[in-house]
Amino acid sequence: MEEVVHLFFSRDLLLVVLKLLCDAGRAQLWVEQLGAGPDGTLLRSVMINSDDSLEEEAHGSGPHGSLSLDLEELQFMDESVVSSSGEHYMYPILARVLNVRDRAVQWVTVGYVSHVGKLVARTAAARRRASHSRNRVLQRYLAVLIRRCGYAIQAGVPVEFPGQSTLSAVPRLSGHVTDQLAERSVFCLMGNECEFLFSQFMVLSDVAGGATGVGVEPCDVTAVLETQLDGAVARDRDLRNSLRYYLRNEYNALAFVPAIGAVWGLATDNKNIYKIISFDLLHVWKMGNMRMVAHRCLPCLRVACYVQDARLGPLGETLEALHLRAWEMVHLNVSSPKPPGYVGSSFSVPIQFLQLFSEISLSCGIQQPSDAAVETHRI
Amino acid sequence: MAVKHARRNRLVVPPGFFELPLTGENAGRNQATKTVARITRRYESDAGSGAPVSPATSTPTTAPFIHEELDERQTLLLGGVGVFRVPIHGSARGTLSERRPPNVFLTSTFLRIRAYYEAMPARIQARRLVPPSVVKQQSRFNTPLLQEALKFCLSAGRSALSQTDQRSLAALFHMAESGDVKRQRRDGRRIDGRLWQRRRLCGDAGWGHFEAPASRADVPHEMEPADGASSQDRMGELEREFPTRSSFLAAVLGEKRRVLAKHILARNANTGGRSGPLVLL
Numbered sequence: 001m002e003e004v005v006h007l008f009f010s011r012d013l014l015l016v017v018l019k020l021l022c023d024a025g026r027a028q029l030w031v032e033q034l035g036a037g038p039d040g041t042l043l044r045s046v047m048i049n050s051d052d053s054l055e056e057e058a059h060g061s062g063p064h065g066s067l068s069l070d071l072e073e074l075q076f077m078d079e080s081v082v083s084s085s086g087e088h089y090m091y092p093i094l095a096r097v098l099n100v101r102d103r104a105v106q107w108v109t110v111g112y113v114s115h116v117g118k119l120v121a122r123t124a125a126a127r128r129r130a131s132h133s134r135n136r137v138l139q140r141y142l143a144v145l146i147r148r149c150g151y152a153i154q155a156g157v158p159v160e161f162p163g164q165s166t167l168s169a170v171p172r173l174s175g176h177v178t179d180q181l182a183e184r185s186v187f188c189l190m191g192n193e194c195e196f197l198f199s200q201f202m203v204l205s206d207v208a209g210g211a212t213g214v215g216v217e218p219c220d221v222t223a224v225l226e227t228q229l230d231g232a233v234a235r236d237r238d239l240r241n242s243l244r245y246y247l248r249n250e251y252n253a254l255a256f257v258p259a260i261g262a263v264w265g266l267a268t269d270n271k272n273i274y275k276i277i278s279f280d281l282l283h284v285w286k287m288g289n290m291r292m293v294a295h296r297c298l299p300c301l302r303v304a305c306y307v308q309d310a311r312l313g314p315l316g317e318t319l320e321a322l323h324l325r326a327w328e329m330v331h332l333n334v335s336s337p338k339p340p341g342y343v344g345s346s347f348s349v350p351i352q353f354l355q356l357f358s359e360i361s362l363s364c365g366i367q368q369p370s371d372a373a374v375e376t377h378r379i
Numbered sequence: 380m381a382v383k384h385a386r387r388n389r390l391v392v393p394p395g396f397f398e399l400p401l402t403g404e405n406a407g408r409n410q411a412t413k414t415v416a417r418i419t420r421r422y423e424s425d426a427g428s429g430a431p432v433s434p435a436t437s438t439p440t441t442a443p444f445i446h447e448e449l450d451e452r453q454t455l456l457l458g459g460v461g462v463f464r465v466p467i468h469g470s471a472r473g474t475l476s477e478r479r480p481p482n483v484f485l486t487s488t489f490l491r492i493r494a495y496y497e498a499m500p501a502r503i504q505a506r507r508l509v510p511p512s513v514v515k516q517q518s519r520f521n522t523p524l525l526q527e528a529l530k531f532c533l534s535a536g537r538s539a540l541s542q543t544d545q546r547s548l549a550a551l552f553h554m555a556e557s558g559d560v561k562r563q564r565r566d567g568r569r570i571d572g573r574l575w576q577r578r579r580l581c582g583d584a585g586w587g588h589f590e591a592p593a594s595r596a597d598v599p600h601e602m603e604p605a606d607g608a609s610s611q612d613r614m615g616e617l618e619r620e621f622p623t624r625s626s627f628l629a630a631v632l633g634e635k636r637r638v639l640a641k642h643i644l645a646r647n648a649n650t651g652g653r654s655g656p657l658v659l660l
Contacts, residue, residue, distance in 0.1 A: 009508060143496035150493050225488050229495065262493035 006133070008141045010093070010111030014149040017071050017097050017171055018157065020108060024100040029167075031057045047175070048072050048098040055270055056172055072098035074175040074278075076107065077182050089115040091182070093145065098174060111145050113138060128239065134185055135256045142186070142259035146173075153264035173263045175278045183277055188228055188256040196252050200274045221271040224251050231255035297322075513640040519630050524616050528552065532631050542628055549617075549627035556615025 021027055031053045034043040047053070053072060076094040091113035096105065116133045119126055149171050156168030176186065180198075184191050189198055197208045200219055207213040231247045235255040244255045258273070260266055266273040298319075305315040312318040483494045520529045532548060533539045540548060621627035 140496065140499060143499070147497075222488055225492065229488070229491060232495065257492050257495055259492070259496055262489060262496065264489060267489045267492065268487075 006137050008144060010145050012148055013095060013110055013145050014152050014171060016095060016108055016110050017073055020097045020100055024102055026101045027099050028101050029099065052272060052275060053174060056265055071169050071171040072174040073171060074098060076177040113141055135188060135254055138185055139256055139259045146263060150262045172265050173260060174276060176276050177278045186258065188254045188258045190248065190252045190254060194252045219274060221267060221273055224253055225261050225267055227251060228253050229257050232257045509636050509640040511640055513637050516637055518634060518637065519620060520634055522616060525620060528617060529631060529634060545628050545631060546624040549621060549624040552617045556618050
């Protein structure tokens, strides 16, 4: 492999998370279960009170005892312009602690990933170099970023609260906000010519979205990661692609290991590595994905509101409520190096569409945009 | 243990023993890892009154104060809502001579992935971008002229000058100052604006009767500054501080690092990190 020096500017994610919690004016230490409303609907207030966090806390309290708390983290990666001429791009990595419940949501820049340009030469060496930069170097960046966090997740960080006993803080990665290409690179999956859709289920792209695609088996996270690890070791020794056809055919995966798999809870316990994928609502709106979703929203709502007990009433009133909610999201839909304003969970399962649509509308009121990243770029 | 059983203490390296992975490349790293930052914080709150803190929420009454300093062999402390002690490996604390990798269970995917990336050299090549000791350095841009030059370098064209442009700017300053010195010498003025023994040389003839020397050789010895000023005094202010273009460029870079470290410290102390620009450390 050619000798190329890559510089990665980063902070220690564990220290950043702890410092954010220290600086918090109001912090929520444990997940709060709100239960159901009077009409039987599920009540969720903020992202830290989600079902995934409840399950994580239930699993996390096992090895660390009852005196433990979860530090929920959210990561965001997106390409941003870092020069006034518009020539230079970088990928800032922002982090947010969900336990911090201050009014102003604070995204903290924890690292910068350099931009990898398009492939110019159509040679095998150039392809190998580009693949190395886009995947392997990126994973090493992430490994450096979460290095101390990985050890703290396993052992816990002792926390002394005034007037209380010592607790063990267990940092967890509860969300990763990227666009489609970046998330495939972060999770070391193929970017094109994929036979399977990138979801929590092993659904073929030909049958996805149809009736035959319902009920497929979920993705075996352990098997994928184990195979990726074996493929990465094989790739380090031999660069021939023929040794890694199995990865491509069976899992649409690359011969690299996702570094975030070293975070407790993503490859262990609930195996949430593919569940933490989130998206920036404004970003996908700009790319036209929301328009595509909205086209399928009307027939879906027509079926869902056919029954008499629809939460928001019949179809007309439901559409009116959705329109009103969208109108409340007053913002300028422009590209900027700002952190995500509105983060939604991944909805790769069509049958959960309505539930997740309500989650989107709920999460819209949670996270407000912040100018933290802009200030960083000025420096 | 160290006193009574000095020869049986496995945490202390016996004389003559050396770790195989402790090669010459890694030898200096062990000392560097001993330097850890200690962040302590104290804020005026009702913690001393013994009032119980709600497990769900906790609100400090006043803005916290952070003091950051370098202290070796101390654990990393973070305080605020609570006090955090980040565990430090024995190699960083000094009890172990070399960082020893933990045991890896082959049946654990989580541990194998972590061990895979821990074995890469990127882990040991990480270093701080701006060491906190830079804050203690004095700024070289300590006069209004130098400060304006620095401000122009860092703000011209909205995105600051490139390094090539900074070199050109330094050369331009040098040329301007050298030309200004020659002109002032012809006028009979000293560089700092004071009269240059002119009235003494001209006597009572006044300003109008003064004739400037044609060349440096024509300047009589009496016209040299009488207070023992050397050639350094005849140089411009910027040329005296930064004799070469490279020194000016290095000074600008050093000033940026110093301000960055100072800004981190001031931001931590004043705002507690709640607002303001975020920087890399």
